[in-house]
Amino acid sequence: MIRVCFQLQVAPDRIDEYRRRHAAVWPEMLREIEASGRRNYSLFLREDGLLIGYYETESVERSDAYLASSEVAARWEAEMSEFFVGDGRPDRTAVPLDEVFHLEDQLSEIAPLQEGNGA
Template structure:
């Protein structure tokens, strides 16, 4: 199982709305994440807008490809893109760059 951690930055003026949107993630989006291998998926948001994402998956590339092929993900990414800084024209999923794991205590 691969552990994946990534960082994004939420616009400070949109943080409250970002939190609110994640209180009620669409059921079909939750289902798509599970079906494509996004296990133990967790988002953490710092007071300065730093978003830390963590997930576990057997195959990171396959998990990302699986979500790219889902229509619900297209809709979700289109709605979420406006919340982030520095996407450079990419959707949030494309902007995710996993951090290098340097230690893990099992």
């Protein structure tokens, strides 16, 4: 499973409305996200509008291609674009973040070492 984290900037004067819109995402958009192969999808929003998104998928390319061809996703992203600083569809302008630490990965690396030492 590939873990994906990204950042966007919500316009400070649009934060309250952005929160309202995401409290009840269109059911058809929820189904499209799920059909794209994204799992464990979350958005986190700071008071100044910094938005961090996270999801897991088997293939970023397949997930992106599925949503890029989705009429529902195109309508949703067009409506959401007014909330963000910058130009373009937010799903295509998000800044990906590099993962520098994952607990389970590191634990799995040390477990065989501990077992070999009789621990």
